[in-house]
Amino acid sequence: MKAISLYQKGNHKWYCFGRDPDRDEKIIDTNQYMVMNGEQSIILDPGGIELFSQMLTSVLRYTTLDEITALFASHQDPDIISSLGLWDQCLPKAKLYSPWIWESFLAHFGMSNIKFEGIPDEGSSFQLGNTSLQFIPAHYLHSSGNFNVYDKEAKILMSGDIGAALDKDDAPFFVEDFEAHIPKMEFFHRRWMPSNKPKDDWIASVRKLDIEILAPQHGGLFKGEMVGQFLDWFERLDVGIAQNK
Amino acid sequence: MSQDNNAANTFISVAHVASELFKAQSIAEELSITSKNARALAVRAGSTAAGFNEITRFIEGLSKLTIEAATSVNTIAISQTKIAANLFRTHGFIVRLNKVNYQAKENQPDIIDNIFQKVDSERKQLERKISSSLRELIDRLDETKMELRATQVVSVVSRVEASRASEEFQGSLNSVADKVSSAGSRINSHLETARKHLAHLQ
Ligand SMILES: [Fe+2]
Numbered sequence: 001m002k003a004i005s006l007y008q009k010g011n012h013k014w015y016c017f018g019r020d021p022d023r024d025e026k027i028i029d030t031n032q033y034m035v036m037n038g039e040q041s042i043i044l045d046p047g048g049i050e051l052f053s054q055m056l057t058s059v060l061r062y063t064t065l066d067e068i069t070a071l072f073a074s075h076q077d078p079d080i081i082s083s084l085g086l087w088d089q090c091l092p093k094a095k096l097y098s099p100w101i102w103e104s105f106l107a108h109f110g111m112s113n114i115k116f117e118g119i120p121d122e123g124s125s126f127q128l129g130n131t132s133l134q135f136i137p138a139h140y141l142h143s144s145g146n147f148n149v150y151d152k153e154a155k156i157l158m159s160g161d162i163g164a165a166l167d168k169d170d171a172p173f174f175v176e177d178f179e180a181h182i183p184k185m186e187f188f189h190r191r192w193m194p195s196n197k198p199k200d201d202w203i204a205s206v207r208k209l210d211i212e213i214l215a216p217q218h219g220g221l222f223k224g225e226m227v228g229q230f231l232d233w234f235e236r237l238d239v240g241i242a243q244n245k
Numbered sequence: 246m247s248q249d250n251n252a253a254n255t256f257i258s259v260a261h262v263a264s265e266l267f268k269a270q271s272i273a274e275e276l277s278i279t280s281k282n283a284r285a286l287a288v289r290a291g292s293t294a295a296g297f298n299e300i301t302r303f304i305e306g307l308s309k310l311t312i313e314a315a316t317s318v319n320t321i322a323i324s325q326t327k328i329a330a331n332l333f334r335t336h337g338f339i340v341r342l343n344k345v346n347y348q349a350k351e352n353q354p355d356i357i358d359n360i361f362q363k364v365d366s367e368r369k370q371l372e373r374k375i376s377s378s379l380r381e382l383i384d385r386l387d388e389t390k391m392e393l394r395a396t397q398v399v400s401v402v403s404r405v406e407a408s409r410a411s412e413e414f415q416g417s418l419n420s421v422a423d424k425v426s427s428a429g430s431r432i433n434s435h436l437e438t439a440r441k442h443l444a445h446l447q
């Protein structure tokens with residue numbers, strides 16, 4: 001599994017893991033993130049059970065198990081958090097932050113040691129070492145209980161499935177040509193996102209944030225002015241249409 | 246449940262090993278740059294540092310060796326963590342299967358027992374795989390440690406060669422020797438940590 005550093009200032013760091021060359025092709029490619037501050041780390045959308053081994057190996061290059069104090073699952077999907085039962089064996093003292101509505105569903109993945117911390121619908125903030133991260137509501141995009149993670153210091157918005165693209169395994173970590181990227185994300189957004197109203201609300205709320213990197217859970221990350229390009233494109237897109245292509 | 250814990254311990258330990266080797270690999274990559282710089286330096290220092298040129302070849306060899314070892318350990322470790330994670334799931338499955346309340350009807354095959362036999366033989370196979378690849382991992386680590394003993398010698402020889410070079414180059418050549426010995430001992434300590442992570446699994 002490949003890894004890149006997205007941000008580093010002192011002991012505050014962001015890493016993105018993905019593009020695993022050994023991944024079974026039946027499994028959708030995902031980006032996993034880890035934020036570190038001082039002696040604490042949180043893994044954002046830790047991923048599916050099938051790539052757990054590579055993820056554990058990858059995060060241990062930068063942190064220790066004791067320092068991974070929390071996991072975050074933007075929503076309940078298997079590609080996001082079906083590895084929970086295995087993390088549960090390695091991180092008995094960690095907490096899982098996830099939308100409150102999913103607690104009893106996520107328990108199906110195995111959660112005997114990890115403690116569940118439900119995020120209220122309006123969002124909340126989370127203290128990581130000396131910094132704080134914001135859980136930003138992104139409900140119905142696509143899951144009915146769904147959050148993004150915003151780091152105002154690093155100016156990174158981890159947007160979960162929003163901005164997701166289905167791309168080739170050797171695609172670069174960052175989107176290079178926005179126009180060429182559109183076909184890779186259009187179907188996904190139209191088919192998975194159920195309705196325009198929450199989409200417009202979300203766009204209005206994130207436009208208020210200072211974002212340098214918009215980091216989705218699948219496909220390329222958006223940097224600099226491409227963040228605005230993405231928001232403009234998403235605003236124009238009609239979602240909630242079950243038409244195959 | 247203790248079998249569960251064994252499998253969990255295995256995947257945690259092996260993931261630790263892979264990450265230690267990754268760190269060793271980054272140091273080896275630095276070492277390779279050091280050796281290239283040293284070669285350029287030896288050329289500039291001319292005939293008085295001729296012996297040094299030879300040493301840079303050694304350093305290059307050592308860093309290559311470490312990088313190769315790290316790559317192969319990484320491959321073993323990743324497949325090992327996969328097997329261990331599978332084993333963990335298999336144990337979990339067997340525990341749950343044992344709780345299934347089922348009685349085969351007369352003259353009917355016992356479906357649950359069939360599944361049990363199949364999964365249990367898979368479990369045994371996974372366990373065998375784990376112990377043989379564990380062996381492989383340990384051998385590879387020990388082998389690399391042996392081979393790296395040469396770094397200390399190289400660093401001593403470098404110092405001797407540096408003292409022969411003309412004065413203006415001595416400082417830089419000595420710093421190459423320092424870098425080699427520090428890289429060697431840092432790589433070594435990562436290998437040692439890696440080895441410790443495996444000790445309790447043997
Ligand atoms: Fe999803």
Ligand SMILES: [Fe+2]
Nearest residue numbers: 077079161217
């Ligand atoms: Fe997803």
